[in-house]
Amino acid sequence: MNAFCRDSYAYLEGAPDGPLAGLTFAAKDIFDVVGHVTGAGNPDWKATHAAADRSAWVVDRLVKSGATMVGKTITDELTRGIFGENPHYGTPVNPRAPGRVPGGSSSGSASAVAGGLVDFSLGSDTGGSVRVPAAFCGLYGIRPTHGRVRVDGMVPQAPSYDTVGWFARDADTLARVVKVLISAPASTAKPRLLLVAEDAFEVADPASTTALRPIVDIAASLIGASSKVRISPTGLAEWSRHQRVLQGREAWETARAWIDRVNPRLAFSVAESYMAGRSFTDAQVKEAAKVRADAMAIVDELLADGAVLCLPTAPTPAPTVGEPQSVRRPLGARIGALTCIAGITECPQINLPLAEVDGLPVGLSLIAARGSDESLIALARQVEAAFA
Amino acid sequence: MNAFCRDSYAYLEGAPDGPLAGLTFAAKDIFDVVGHVTGAGNPDWKATHAAADRSAWVVDRLVKSGATMVGKTITDELTRGIFGENPHYGTPVNPRAPGRVPGGSSSGSASAVAGGLVDFSLGSDTGGSVRVPAAFCGLYGIRPTHGRVRVDGMVPQAPSYDTVGWFARDADTLARVVKVLISAPASTAKPRLLLVAEDAFEVADPASTTALRPIVDIAASLIGASSKVRISPTGLAEWSRHQRVLQGREAWETARAWIDRVNPRLAFSVAESYMAGRSFTDAQVKEAAKVRADAMAIVDELLADGAVLCLPTAPTPAPTVGEPQSVRRPLGARIGALTCIAGITECPQINLPLAEVDGLPVGLSLIAARGSDESLIALARQVEAAFA
Numbered sequence: 001m002n003a004f005c006r007d008s009y010a011y012l013e014g015a016p017d018g019p020l021a022g023l024t025f026a027a028k029d030i031f032d033v034v035g036h037v038t039g040a041g042n043p044d045w046k047a048t049h050a051a052a053d054r055s056a057w058v059v060d061r062l063v064k065s066g067a068t069m070v071g072k073t074i075t076d077e078l079t080r081g082i083f084g085e086n087p088h089y090g091t092p093v094n095p096r097a098p099g100r101v102p103g104g105s106s107s108g109s110a111s112a113v114a115g116g117l118v119d120f121s122l123g124s125d126t127g128g129s130v131r132v133p134a135a136f137c138g139l140y141g142i143r144p145t146h147g148r149v150r151v152d153g154m155v156p157q158a159p160s161y162d163t164v165g166w167f168a169r170d171a172d173t174l175a176r177v178v179k180v181l182i183s184a185p186a187s188t189a190k191p192r193l194l195l196v197a198e199d200a201f202e203v204a205d206p207a208s209t210t211a212l213r214p215i216v217d218i219a220a221s222l223i224g225a226s227s228k229v230r231i232s233p234t235g236l237a238e239w240s241r242h243q244r245v246l247q248g249r250e251a252w253e254t255a256r257a258w259i260d261r262v263n264p265r266l267a268f269s270v271a272e273s274y275m276a277g278r279s280f281t282d283a284q285v286k287e288a289a290k291v292r293a294d295a296m297a298i299v300d301e302l303l304a305d306g307a308v309l310c311l312p313t314a315p316t317p318a319p320t321v322g323e324p325q326s327v328r329r330p331l332g333a334r335i336g337a338l339t340c341i342a343g344i345t346e347c348p349q350i351n352l353p354l355a356e357v358d359g360l361p362v363g364l365s366l367i368a369a370r371g372s373d374e375s376l377i378a379l380a381r382q383v384e385a386a387f388a
Numbered sequence: 389m390n391a392f393c394r395d396s397y398a399y400l401e402g403a404p405d406g407p408l409a410g411l412t413f414a415a416k417d418i419f420d421v422v423g424h425v426t427g428a429g430n431p432d433w434k435a436t437h438a439a440a441d442r443s444a445w446v447v448d449r450l451v452k453s454g455a456t457m458v459g460k461t462i463t464d465e466l467t468r469g470i471f472g473e474n475p476h477y478g479t480p481v482n483p484r485a486p487g488r489v490p491g492g493s494s495s496g497s498a499s500a501v502a503g504g505l506v507d508f509s510l511g512s513d514t515g516g517s518v519r520v521p522a523a524f525c526g527l528y529g530i531r532p533t534h535g536r537v538r539v540d541g542m543v544p545q546a547p548s549y550d551t552v553g554w555f556a557r558d559a560d561t562l563a564r565v566v567k568v569l570i571s572a573p574a575s576t577a578k579p580r581l582l583l584v585a586e587d588a589f590e591v592a593d594p595a596s597t598t599a600l601r602p603i604v605d606i607a608a609s610l611i612g613a614s615s616k617v618r619i620s621p622t623g624l625a626e627w628s629r630h631q632r633v634l635q636g637r638e639a640w641e642t643a644r645a646w647i648d649r650v651n652p653r654l655a656f657s658v659a660e661s662y663m664a665g666r667s668f669t670d671a672q673v674k675e676a677a678k679v680r681a682d683a684m685a686i687v688d689e690l691l692a693d694g695a696v697l698c699l700p701t702a703p704t705p706a707p708t709v710g711e712p713q714s715v716r717r718p719l720g721a722r723i724g725a726l727t728c729i730a731g732i733t734e735c736p737q738i739n740l741p742l743a744e745v746d747g748l749p750v751g752l753s754l755i756a757a758r759g760s761d762e763s764l765i766a767l768a769r770q771v772e773a774a775f776a
Contacts, residue, residue, distance in 0.1 A: 044475065085651075087432065087651065087652070087653045088653065259656050259713070260712045260713050260714050261712050263473075263475065263655050263656050263657050263713050264475070264655070264656055265475045265476065265653045265654065265655055265656075266653065266654070266656055266659065267651050267652070267653055268647050268651050268652055268653075268654055268659055268662070269651050271654065271656055271659030271660070271663070272659070272663065274656070275659070275660065275663055324648045324649050324651075325647075325648050325649075325651050326648050
């Protein structure tokens, strides 16, 4: 299955010069492109929205910086999915793991970069939608500090958690895009301590943990100091459960008027996510907000003074295409226990695609304090270089 | 929108003689037709099922009785809907009320008969799926006694409530099909008392009640005696609420393995129905079963000795196509308060399409004791004749 949207050939020629001149990119079909209807992975969304009268801020910025946009990519419906299977438009191939899902929801963007069709691609990450496909497809992928990259012209899922992210096959390209899209003053703090998140590694399969060990060691030696930590006193699954309440409620509030009006066709699992969001009580939301505040304070303290957290991006390699939901649900919960940390804390996270299990990509993630995107990408480049 | 399935031209020539010779019919696309895939109103259902190796019992019986089948008709997805709007295949027109829904789930079957495309058509009625479109499209329609017409080769929704039903433009044609499909020994009891269900009329709009009054009077004078009753001591809405628990749970149990395996695309409202069914607790189901048994005993006593109940089939004429779900939900609840009676009690019900409100069809229903299908259709023919 093609990574690109077949019904919307969106091409924007990059400016003749600029820091990204000569690079090509694709954008997840949740970013407005002037003159095109943004489809958001659902035909009923597409049918009930008009063509964009301007491009999303990030698209415009990239094109003005010299990058040429060559297409829109398939997304999970309304960004609600972590595996990358879209029942309307198909499942983009995972070029690094044939027969396996690409991961989602930025499925087509990851597929296009992994397949060498473009140099980099835009995705979005609300609950893991860049980090997980980066891990499954063996790509560098970044979820920046929440709020540091403008989301104008992007279809929202849950604004308190929505971020623009991107994929590349090497850390250098990822870094070049960071420079263009993140223009606020950079934190100059250098990484001083690597924290190995034991409770996060316990979520992963032992084979993944073993495969990631050499990268952890390289990162530790580059930074010069490391220690083991447990991030969540109550358990990452517990954090994730509360995170689902907050994100789910917000996603429901964002979509409810459209759902009421259109009664859209959605995959059962996607309808299920919306209805879960609708079902959460105010008391549950209040409790979840309290858990979030506590978790944020814990991680803030851990990451003070240049500490960097490392953890598996996902607990396993990409699963096989077409598995039943009863198999996917527990895997989704384990993924959520890992991805919730950056979601809760708004911290930047980068996937390093430097390991394999049985020939399938697995990734190590680095998380740093909010605003440390630049030093985090610098560290990622060092690890990449040391690993080569 | 065409009433017929456009991707499945199912034609079966009727036997050269037989009681239905010369009549044409269409069948809702939940009845197997040999050599065709039964679509059930959902493309993912169609894609995950093979062609039928034999026709449904009712289809076969009709064809052997001389009727010629000329097509399959659009149904609400998996029969889960009462308004007749299918997001995948469109909303069949309501020839009697342009711009209004045809009613569902036997939407295309009602549309085809109302539009004069066939002489009669097969539908199914689990929670009102023949009675409501009959009322909305101005047709005679029957939900027979539960269990009296074989359901072999019909896609089930909730077997304890599923019935085969049919539509015609006149009571005589409806009766001819009754004779062919219901072969068990007929009850010979004659209607002796018309019971006017006051609590059911209170559910309807005053305009509908007023329009139905002359038919009530004709039926009363034909039978020779009438009296007012209240059917439910606790309220029809309460009966309906419990009925939804039983039917909903059973529908979920029927579909859950397929949903788990396929993660199908469904309209949000349909996914909502399945999830409601899944959410009911065993305690709720137990309580609902108790309410059902009590309700059945009450209605059995009312209908003993040849009493016939009359009530509005639906509370209003057909609503406008495309209304938001927040408007539809309360109307659906009112419809359920009327349709639940035959569902709970397994009694036969016939819609008499003999009234209008502002030019839009409204129907009076007759309900008789289980097994009285033949005397009920005989009464319907008398009312039709007297009304002409």
